[in-house]
Amino acid sequence: MSGIPQAAKGDISIRGVSKVYDPSGARVTAIEQCSFDVAAGQFAVVVGPSGCGKTTLLNAIAGFDTISAGEILLDGEVIASANKQIRPGSDRVVVFQNGALFPWRTMMENIVYGPVRQKTMSRPEAERIARELLRRVGLEGVQDKYPGELSSGVQRRGEILRALINQPTVMLLDEPFRALDAVAKSVMHEFVLELFDFSPRTMFFITHDLDEAILLADKVIVMTTRPARVKTVIEVGLPRPRSANVTGAARYRELKQSLLEVVHEEALKAFQAGEREMA
Ligand SMILES: Nc1ncnc2c1ncn2[C@@H]1O[C@H](COP(=O)(O)OP(=O)(O)O)[C@@H](O)[C@H]1O
Numbered sequence: 671m672s673g674i675p676q677a678a679k680g681d682i683s684i685r686g687v688s689k690v691y692d693p694s695g696a697r698v699t700a701i702e703q704c705s706f707d708v709a710a711g712q713f714a715v716v717v718g719p720s721g722c723g724k725t726t727l728l729n730a731i732a733g734f735d736t737i738s739a740g741e742i743l744l745d746g747e748v749i750a751s752a753n754k755q756i757r758p759g760s761d762r763v764v765v766f767q768n769g770a771l772f773p774w775r776t777m778m779e780n781i782v783y784g785p786v787r788q789k790t791m792s793r794p795e796a797e798r799i800a801r802e803l804l805r806r807v808g809l810e811g812v813q814d815k816y817p818g819e820l821s822s823g824v825q826r827r828g829e830i831l832r833a834l835i836n837q838p839t840v841m842l843l844d845e846p847f848r849a850l851d852a853v854a855k856s857v858m859h860e861f862v863l864e865l866f867d868f869s870p871r872t873m874f875f876i877t878h879d880l881d882e883a884i885l886l887a888d889k890v891i892v893m894t895t896r897p898a899r900v901k902t903v904i905e906v907g908l909p910r911p912r913s914a915n916v917t918g919a920a921r922y923r924e925l926k927q928s929l930l931e932v933v934h935e936e937a938l939k940a941f942q943a944g945e946r947e948m949a
């Protein structure tokens with residue numbers, strides 16, 4: 671076996687990004703002066719209080735929404751800036767919070783749908799790659815099943831494979847396992863770690879779950895209470911290939927402790943702000 675493959679592309683640079691929503695004059699500053707980098711092939715996980723602006727930032731990187739100040743670069747090319755047209759692209763693929771599989775198509779049909787429709791692959795080629803992906807993650811038995819016949823954990827894995835078959839430079843995931851129970855979640859973690867090892871690419875992953883953040887990430891970006899700024903960036907530095915066993919390591923416990931402290935501080939601020947609003 672050769673070593674772990676490296677991703678050559680996928681450098682993200684977020685520079686002084688702000689986002690102000692102005693629905694009917696009620697200004698909401700969702701992100702303020704946010705700057706950080708994610709190197710090609712890095713697994714970045716963003717954590718922060720609810721409503722702080724994480725999804726807003728992900729949408730800006732995906733090219734789904736504009737920003738109000740600053741710029742976002744992908745491999746040196748501006749993909750978003752305050753006065754520039756946003757540019758979505760097949761180099762970035764989003765895995766949404768809620769399921770997006772077509773219930774009337776089999777898992778195989780769902781996975782190959784994108785590249786076949788966009789004519790980036792012939793159907794036989796897409797099916798060959800889909801079968802290979804399913805085999806690598808031990809899901810070869812599900813290809814002819816409909817989503818409704820499968821557990822939510824298997825459906826979620828199918829959705830991620832459906833995104834991966836496009837070979838995006840960057841994968842953006844917005845709390846993808848939020849609705850899963852602890853057991854299904856741990857299966858998902860093994861799945862994502864394995865995918866990341868054999869098919870590394872830049873990952874931008876949002877979660878509330880601190881264990882999930884440390885287990886998966888190379889870098890954890892902690893956001894402040896709204897407006898979202900970068901509170902701190904934690905370099906995880908746990909070795910790869912990684913598995914759930916890593917949670918027993920002293921370094922893991924250290925990281926968890928320091929992450930808990932910063933997150934707790936921000937959660938408290940959010941809570942107090944909420945209380946003031948309600949008073
Ligand atoms: N389309 C929008 N119009 C106005 N305000 C919005 C819109 N989308 C999000 N917001 C506001 O921006 C803030 C950040 O939202 P969001 O990015 O969804 O937070 P998070 O994902 O961290 O929970 C919230 O206060 C939210 O109400």
Ligand SMILES: [Mg+2]
Pocket residue numbers: 724725726844
């Ligand atoms: Mg969100």
